[in-house]
Amino acid sequence: MKILILHSDLVEVEPKKKAIKDAEEIEQKKQHMDECLVVFTAVEKKDEGNEEEMVGKLVNEVQKLATELKVENVMLYPYVHLTSEPSNPKTALNVLKNAENILKEKYNVERAPFGWYKAFTVKCKGHPLSELSRELSPGEKVKKFFDKPFEFHNESVTEEEKYNLSVAAMVGKAVSDLYKEAEVGSIGLHGDRAYVDIAKVKLNEETLPKIKKQVKKIIGKILKFEKVEAKDVNQRLQKEILKDVGDVDVYKVGDLEVVPLYKDAFVKSTKDVAKFELLGLGSAYWKNNADNEQLTRIYCVGFKTSQEHENFMKRLEDALARDHNKLGRELGLYMTSDLIGQGLPLFTPKGTKLFQILQRFVEDEEEKRGYLLTKTPFMAKSELYKVSGHWDHYRDGMFIVKDGNDVMALRPMTCPFQFQIYNSKLRSYKELPIRYNETSTLFRREESGEMHGLIRLRQFTISEGHLICRMDQLEQEFFAVLDLINYIFKTLGLKDYWYRFSRWDPENNNGKYIDNPKAWDESEKILKRILDKTGVKYTEEKGEAAFYGPKLDIQMKNVYGKEDTVVTVQIDFALPERFNMTYVNKEGKEERPIVIHRTSIGCYERTIAQLIEHYAGKFPLWLSPVQVKLLNVNDDVLGYLKEVEKELKENNIRVEVDDRQKTISKKVRDAQIEKVNYIVIIGQKEVDEKKIAVRDRTGKIEYGVS
Missing domain, CATH: 3.50.80.10 (D-tyrosyl-tRNA(Tyr) deacylase)
Structure with missing residues (x-):
């Protein structure tokens, strides 16, 4: 062709x-x-x-x-x-x-x-x-996805980030020294650590000590991070980065030229780094494109002093003990399968019970507050998303399905579906506000390098809601939404969160937002006024708005310090107009409502991850999938154990029996590892007295409980 x-x-x-x-x-x-x-x-x-x-x-x-x-x-x-x-x-x-x-x-x-x-x-x-x-000729590879260009962050990094990035550059230099065919890719930040991507060589955990030894040699050589001319950049991947980011300072450490993605990214000399650690390996596609080569990602940290290093290692030890991706699997809450794919977790019976407890709690509370539950399809024709704007502004993140002449897509959000329910009949001002809620299964195309545990998934479930109201009801409804979110977080025991006012960035639109500056300015002013009235403290962030409107994000950090959005609340003028949503006012004329998009508990999977890390797996009694573990000393007491099990279940206690042919000390130890709230031990004495012995998480035992 x-x-x-x-x-x-x-x-x-x-x-x-x-x-x-x-x-x-x-x-x-x-x-x-x-x-x-x-x-x-x-x-x-x-x-x-x-x-x-x-x-x-x-x-x-x-x-x-x-x-x-x-x-x-x-x-x-x-x-x-x-x-x-x-x-x-x-x-x-x-x-x-x-x-x-x-x-x-x-x-x-x-x-x-x-x-x-x-x-x-x-x-x-x-x-x-x-x-x-x-x-164009047959037989040559066709790219299905597009490259994500690198962006330069013009704000100076923190001192901690500077040391992390400097070590990442040294790691790149070390790998280049050890493997002449290696190519150094991007050097970036991920939570409380930095990373460097490496191409052309296969690295594994066994190679890390060798790399670490080489980094120590580089530090000992006291190499400077020197600014050099952009024309001096010779390595293939660094040239590509430079092409994307444009006119930035280029640095050289030893014989390695590095194009930074951050302002003031590096220390003056390798000798400034007192201590460092290599934290493990991952993988990423070049330019976040699954059609490109897959690179090995090495995570690392650097420190100005030995004390900072010691403090970090203590925090890391605690983080590893709480890491939901490790602990959630150890507790038997969820698993993954290579046959099914990345970003698609399988919840076990225990994990599903936790999910169910949260879902029932949220749906019951929302019903008390006047929400109307809906159930809508998982997919729709592309025409629906073209009306909503998702097709133009979000299509790259959607899963597209062909069905004959129809082009379908798995839904990335539920709002267009609930708007069809609203539009199914003529609405009066007396009906507003209408509050729809749905426990929604959503689908978003995440690249492999972005997915982690239960935090970033290709299929996930959220407590989605859309409030359709009059302008004079907006403030009251927004306050009520915040009250619901705060109540849920308080009940869950989550405290370390903060608010972010996410605004659009008109100077870097690039098709990311609906192009209506007047509506954007008006909606941002309204949201700011409402936020100021609530009295909540919030930060502001340009470029983080939804494509159709500004939003309030509730942010939390995971155990490694990486920030994630757990809940969002958005004010939307655009979609009511796109879907021609109206109501009849007091004068009998049609008016346009305003919509509040919100989640209450956020993404269930992400919130479960936060709960695992917050409680280190030791959930409060009402949340625990297994509240009581029944242990028998020997088989002679199994009859009474079954009676106790039956009575507990009749009283809605979540109970599990361990009647394995193991010693009682082994069973107790396993139950402690599973972090159940109470361990009930039944021996001959308990059978004779028709009582039980109860052990709590602290190890305290109460005998003779009836």
């Missing part, structure tokens, strides 16, 4: 007469398109039998250029004159039609008629990217 793509001010096409007997039947009319890509396409003989592959390659080339040039209009133009070996007409037409259908999911697309003589006018823009030709 040969293509010629012109970035044009306009194109006009007028069919004159059929050029071949297999020309498609059309209504003869002039086509006109402004601000577009004109894609002249010639399908070739070698493409026959590879139609699906060639459609993908054509679509990929158009999407790449449309994304780079921020173009929304595409004209597909069959142009056989680009090749001397054209395919048969049927193949060529099928390729063009299928490419048109796929591109229409994201762009405004027209296709010039196939097999006709046409008069056409093209006004090409004339910049360096306005005329591009490509030859």
Whole structure:
């Protein structure tokens, strides 16, 4: 296949007469398109039998250029004159039609008629990217996803972050020294640690001591972090980073040039680092694109003093003991399977019971507060998401499914579905506010390097809610939402959270937000006024808003210091207009409501992770999947043990029996590891007295309990 793509001010096409007997039947009319890509396409003989592959390659080339040039209009133009070996007409037409259908999911697309003589006018823009030709061949890999460009953070890092990043650069240098074929990728921050990505070599946990030894040698050499000219950057990956971030200071440590992603990223010299640690390995795709090469990610930390190092190691020891990804598995709450895939946890009966306890608590509390429970589909046609704006602003994070002629998508959020319920009949001002809630299963396409435990998942469940109200009800409803969230967090015992006012960033829009500056300014002013009235302390963060409106985020840190959003509350003017949501006011006229998007407990999986880490697995009695563990001293007492089990279950106590052929000390030790609230030991004495011995988590035992 040969293509010629012109970035044009306009194109006009007028069919004159059929050029071949297999020309498609059309209504003869002039086509006109402004601000577009004109894609002249010639399908070739070698493409026959590879139609699906060639459609993908054509679509990929158009999407790449449309994304780079921020173009929304595409004209597909069959142009056989680009090749001397054209395919048969049927193949060529099928390729063009299928490419048109796929591109229409994201762009405004027209296709010039196939097999006709046409008069056409093209006004090409004339910049360096306005005329591009490509030859596409079967058998070459097609990228399904797109690169995520690197961004430079213009705020200076903290001293702690500077030491971490400096060690990450030294680790990159050490790997380069040890493995000449190694290439150093990005150096970044992840919570309380830094990382460096390494390409071209296979690294594992066994190689870390060797790398650590080399880093110590580098520190001993007292190498400076020197600024160098950008033109001196020779390594392939560093050149790519530099191309993305533009004009930034480039540093050199020894013979390794490093393009930083942060301002003032490094210490002056390797001797400034008193201590460091390598914390383990991970993996990441280059530029967060699963089609690119997979790199090994090495996590590390650096310290100015030995005391800081000692303090960190103590915190790390505690963090490892509380890490939900480790502890949740040890407690038998959830597991994962390579056959199922990353970001798709399997909750065991114990984990599912914890999930159920939380869900019942949340749904019951929301019902008390006037919420109406809904149950909506897991997927919808692309048309729904085009109305909501998700298709334009969030499509890369969605799972797309083809069903015949329909393009479907698994839902990334529930709001468009509940809006259909609202719009199912005429609404009066007297009905408002309407508060919908749903325990929603959602799907978002996370890259492998981003997923971790129960924090970042491809499928997850949230306590989703949408309040549809009048403007005069907005403040009261917002206050009530905050009251619900604070009540839930207090009941759960979670205290270390804070509020973030997440705003849009008009200077870095890049299609991320709905383009209505007036509505954005108004909604941000309203949200700020409401927040100030609540008296809560909050930080402000530009560029963290939802694509349709500002939001209040409730933030928490995990045991490693990484910040995550656990709950969001958003004010939305945009979607009520997009979905033409109205109510009839007192005067009998239609008005537009306003919507509050909110979660109450947030993502259940993420909140369970926070609870595991907060309580170190020792849940309060009401949350524990197993509240009581029954242990028998020998088989002679099993009859009485079953009687006790039955009575406890009849009183809604969650109980589990351990009647294994093990010593009682072994059973007690295992129950302690499982962190159950109470251990009940039944021996012959308990049978004779018809009583039980109860041991709590502290080891205190109370005998003769009836």
